[in-house]
Amino acid sequence: MQEKIYGYWLPMNVSTHGDAVDQLINVLHVFMLLLFVGWGIFFMYCLIRFRAGANPTARYEPIKGKASKYLEVFIVVFEAFLLVGLSMPVWSDFKSQPPDEKDALVVEVLAEQFAWNVHYPGKDGIFGRKSSEFVTPENLLGLDPDDPNGKDDFNSINNLNVPEKTPVLVKLTSKDVIHSFKVPVLRLTQDAIPGQEIPFWFNTTRTGSFDIACAQLCGLGHYRMRGQIHIQTQADFDAWLAEQQVEESEDEFSF
Numbered sequence: 696m697q698e699k700i701y702g703y704w705l706p707m708n709v710s711t712h713g714d715a716v717d718q719l720i721n722v723l724h725v726f727m728l729l730l731f732v733g734w735g736i737f738f739m740y741c742l743i744r745f746r747a748g749a750n751p752t753a754r755y756e757p758i759k760g761k762a763s764k765y766l767e768v769f770i771v772v773f774e775a776f777l778l779v780g781l782s783m784p785v786w787s788d789f790k791s792q793p794p795d796e797k798d799a800l801v802v803e804v805l806a807e808q809f810a811w812n813v814h815y816p817g818k819d820g821i822f823g824r825k826s827s828e829f830v831t832p833e834n835l836l837g838l839d840p841d842d843p844n845g846k847d848d849f850n851s852i853n854n855l856n857v858p859e860k861t862p863v864l865v866k867l868t869s870k871d872v873i874h875s876f877k878v879p880v881l882r883l884t885q886d887a888i889p890g891q892e893i894p895f896w897f898n899t900t901r902t903g904s905f906d907i908a909c910a911q912l913c914g915l916g917h918y919r920m921r922g923q924i925h926i927q928t929q930a931d932f933d934a935w936l937a938e939q940q941v942e943e944s945e946d947e948f949s950f
């Protein structure tokens with residue numbers, strides 16, 4: 696059964712940092728609504744108060760009253776508070792305190808036109824060396840066949856499996872053009888830039904399968920660059936991991 700993710704307001708949130716982001720979005724929306732209504736009333740007032748019928752000749756002196764000045768100062772101070780008081784702490788908390796690699800699930804995501812290649816390090820926990828020169832239709836990640844660390848690595852396409860309530864550290868890059876890894880329910884968007892490996896992290900609050908979208912218009916197939924994140928219980932995730940590793944060793948025998 697498809698879960699209801701979207702309603703009248705923000706989509707469901709399943710990440711630990713999502714509440715802080717939502718709070719910011721809510722405050723901003725209420726503030727924008729107040730500004731909209733305020734300016735709308737002022738506009739109506741001006742239309743009536745300064746209509747041509749009642750004011751046949753224009754007056755060139757500016758208004759003497761101080762009300763507008765105080766209002767503008769208040770708005771500037773409030774906007775500074777939004778930026779310095781609310782946005783920056785949330786952002787710096789999220790950006791400057793990534794989880795320790797020991798405590799997190801570390802995966803690499805390699806974006807390409809038009810898919811997400813998810814690279815898991817396998818049993819040894821070490822990623823094999825990747826290079827564009829090794830990329831073939833069978834070796835989508837471009838793993839170096841001579842690197843022993845890459846022997847037990849495996850990848851999945853458009854499917855990112857993670858255990859719930861565990862920090863996940865993603866190292867994101869791109870093979871071709873700029874893509875953007877976006878998971879609305881995780882309140883997460885990160886551009887993927889060719890030639891750069893950009894780390895980001897998240898932590899989940901519950902299980903479920905949710906969409907991963909590409910948020911950069913990256914070519915004609917952009918619309919079908921859709922992946923899924925599967926947040927599983929630790930037991931389910933371990934079972935899935937074991938299954939992948941068995942498949943991987945079967946692959947090796949078939950060479």
Ligand SMILES: [Cu+2]
Nearest residue numbers: 874909913920
């Ligand atoms: Cu894309």
